[in-house]
Amino acid sequence: MIRKFSLVLALLCLPLTAHAQELQSLLQDHQKTIAKPSRKTVSTALDALVASGLSTVPQFLENWQSKGVYSRLEDGLFFYGKKTAQGVELADVDTGELIATVDAKAAKQIKPNGGVRREIASALVQFQLSDPDIERRSGAVEAIARDMSAPMLGPLLASIENEPDSVLKTRKEKLANYLSARFADNSADRVVAIEKLSGDLSIEARAVLSQILKTKLAVSEGDAEGNLATTLVVGQDISRAEAYEMLAAKMGLPAILSDNDLRLVLEAHVQGGNVAGFPVAQLDDLEKRVAAYDVLAAEQRVPARATEASVTQALNAYQIHAVYLESDKAVTDAAAQALASVQTRVGVNQFFDLSLDAISLASIYFLAAVGLAITFGVMGVINMAHGEFIMMGAYTGYVVQQFVPNYTASLIVALPLAFVVTFAAGVAMERLVIRWLYNRPLETLLATFGISIALQQLAKNIFGTQARPLTSPGWLDGAWIINDVVQISYIRIAIFVLAVLFLGLLLFILKKTRLGLEVRAVTQNPRMAASMGINPDKIKMMTFGLGSGIAGIAGVAIGLFAKVTSEMGSDYIVQSFMTVVVGGVGNVWGTLAGAAMIGTFQKGVEWLNPSNTLAAQTYMILFIILFIQFRPKGIIALKGRAAGD
Known part of the structure; x- marks a missing residue:
């Protein structure tokens, strides 16, 4: 009886496969990605959906995000699904019309993980920015504020002109300025946006400027490569031990060994009550421990250690710089000036x-x-x-x-x-x-x-x-x-x-x-x-x-x-x-x-x-x-x- 019922439902659904609609056709182009989404691969499908301009895309993204999309196993078509006592009700993704109710085993629910849902949410924001419901528009704006990224700048700018609410429009303009300061296409636009931030005391504005002025530490023998922020002075900006530890990690120099490090290494090389010719009883003396270790290092049984002389030589030979992650010097100069003005205010x-x-x-x-x-x-x-x-x-x-x-x-x-x-x-x-x-x-x-x-x-x-x-x-x-x-x-x-x-x-x-x-x-x-x-x-x-x-x-x-x-x-x-x-x-x-x-x-x-x-x-x-x-x-x-x- 169940097999006959399933067969009847399948026959009822056959005509639907013959006239795939616009959204369905687009979804089928990315069928495997949508059916089994991952954070690394889903961006291709999302970009295609956003670029299509179809009015049905926002509803599909919302259902996909909330696990309301099903894939019919016999043909791979996508539907909006709702579980009932009789099975799963399938609705057309283009028209929203109820198609049929199929057995739960005939359709697979698409369950995107948390990372994929966040990617879908980012794509969905672009549509919600111009939604007739002000609550949804406000929610989209705050979603952008929580996770500012370059793809959001274009849709946000496009939504400002037709925004009817004056308060929300002001919020959009301010947020667009933040995004322009970080992600505008050319340096001049970024500098103009950054200069506007010099009078903005908000935490958001200060965070934007701090992001632009974010640095990394780099080591060089001469002038630093990239957009230099400052050169660190050993003993003032960075301690001697921290500076050499960085040099050792980046340049492959011998490490500074602590007393405990020496003990552990020597304990591993005890042979017949001696370590490198030194009786164990003598190794309570730090100088003897160091001498024993140096003998082992000379025999290439342990790595060489850093001495005071080698540390001094290395610190004199190399310089440690703070280099801006932002490569455009005009942008970082404007951001530094704006941040100084903001901090004064x-x-x-x-x-x-x-x-x-x-x-x-x-x-x-x-x-x-x-x-x-x-x-x-x-x-x-x-x-x-x-x-x-x-x-x-x-x-x-x-x-x-x-x-x-x-x-x-x-x-x-x-x-x-x-x-x-x-x-x-x-x-x-x-x-x-x-x-x-x-x-x-x-x-x-x-x-x-x-x-x-x-x-x-x-x-x-x-x-x-x-x-x-x-x-x-x-x-x-x-x-x-x-x-x-x-x-x-x-x-x-x-x-x-x-x-x-x-x-x-x-x-x-x-x-x-x-x-x-x-x-x-x-x-x-x-x-x-x-x-x-x-x-x-x-x-x-x-x-x-x-x-x-x-x-x-x-x-x-x-x-x-x-x-x-x-x-x-x-x-x-x-x-x-x-x-x-x-x-x-x-x-x-x-x-x-x-x-x-x-x-x-x-x-x-x-x-x-x-x-x-x-x-x-x-x-x-x-x-x-x-x-x-x-x-x-x-x-x-x-x-x-x-x-x-």
């Missing part, structure tokens, strides 16, 4: 990027420390629980987001609410604990340290030890990308703006309001302020609450990019105190200056030693210790009668 932009990072870090330190600067300056209280007010603000933002799912609205609610919560907590702490410990700094430090531990444990009991998310609004996602070197996240920008707003607000409060006047009076001379009718206790309470409230707002800002945990405050308390001490106690401008100095110094150390961020913290502390030795009152010292207290 990259260096300038890296400095700018580092400056932005420093400003961003300084704004964070300023927000975290400005509240402490006010309380410390007015009250002289070393508040070790200041970091926990930052933590309370961050958790306030987290709680708000549980009730207000809109992240923008929750942020608007969380900022003033965090201020209110931490302001109240600060006032309560001042009234219950701090007010009884004025002018007793050691007891105040111990008390606030104990409060910080208690607040941390309370947070653990309420929220657990796991980090809680404080999600930023969608408009704060991503980064402002100025170029391929300089970028800064929108969250950091928002924190910087927030720091500037608070700087302005604090200056307004301190300079333009009655509260600010009274705070400044108490800060500079508490006794004189009291004699003028100002209540120092009330001012201290309000000031402590204000500093705590600002710390709460800082906690919301910091929580947007850092983990919100019960210990997060301890990550900023040390930096906050250092900022206050360096800037100048009780001075907003001093706090700003201290934050700028510490942020810049820390980012500078991290840039010099990026693999060890702990080193930045250590060096920063050492720097501050040295700084306060020369300027103990900070950058901007407190003025007034109390300044000397």
Whole structure:
């Protein structure tokens, strides 16, 4: 029954062999290559398919790449195939029409390996560059970017003029310039393309220039052959041992033997307790080992070895050059000049990027420390629980987001609410604990340290030890990308703006309001302020609450990019105190200056030693210790009668 069914199917398929279509005819010209493809042989068939210009070629390449092509065993014709319960459905490669369903043994599935599929993908890209679907065009462009090769230049240039999408067109033009710099037909076109790269800071552009300037090492007795990049100086550009090892490999000179090499060779030539006439017991002496080896070499039983004299002679006789793989000197000269220009621009932009990072870090330190600067300056209280007010603000933002799912609205609610919560907590702490410990700094430090531990444990009991998310609004996602070197996240920008707003607000409060006047009076001379009718206790309470409230707002800002945990405050308390001490106690401008100095110094150390961020913290502390030795009152010292207290 099965044989009869197969016979009927074969008879149904007979008419199809009589009128091979255009693509089928082309495929039959390369039947063996397509049926059994290999990476070395498939290029001939692919070139023929691409050159044919047939509209059916892209679909065939896609099916071939995805193992969807079958070869019918009886005649070798190719079809698109799909396995079913009845067998294999065969479709015509020219029309796509279903021809018949044959037994699975009557058709062989073509399964190209990974190397062949990559070759097919490269050929397929040329068609996808002009595909109506922008996703496929974009994918083709990125495929070229990942594996730039000379055959892609022509199709890419041809697709640019009719590209409707402006962004993708710009990307194609840039990529075409990269390919032209490496693979254009004449030197002048390559030089023009390379000169355009001198203002391109992208990694791709630098990679193209580096590829053009790639070198190999060559050895010569006189002038180097080819496009010379530089002549290496032994002992400066290359070590003496490495230079001779290269000479030995290229020129067939004797090798330098290590002590271990000598031992192994001599052990293989021990005869009757002697090696070349030397007793084994004497071979502990290096000079005897060398002498024994030289005897063996003179007898041609082992290869000759290099001596210091022969090494020196060889290094004097030969030169080692770095020669460009690119033979065109005009091209390499243009590439070297362009790369030097790019590296200069990259260096300038890296400095700018580092400056932005420093400003961003300084704004964070300023927000975290400005509240402490006010309380410390007015009250002289070393508040070790200041970091926990930052933590309370961050958790306030987290709680708000549980009730207000809109992240923008929750942020608007969380900022003033965090201020209110931490302001109240600060006032309560001042009234219950701090007010009884004025002018007793050691007891105040111990008390606030104990409060910080208690607040941390309370947070653990309420929220657990796991980090809680404080999600930023969608408009704060991503980064402002100025170029391929300089970028800064929108969250950091928002924190910087927030720091500037608070700087302005604090200056307004301190300079333009009655509260600010009274705070400044108490800060500079508490006794004189009291004699003028100002209540120092009330001012201290309000000031402590204000500093705590600002710390709460800082906690919301910091929580947007850092983990919100019960210990997060301890990550900023040390930096906050250092900022206050360096800037100048009780001075907003001093706090700003201290934050700028510490942020810049820390980012500078991290840039010099990026693999060890702990080193930045250590060096920063050492720097501050040295700084306060020369300027103990900070950058901007407190003025007034109390300044000397």
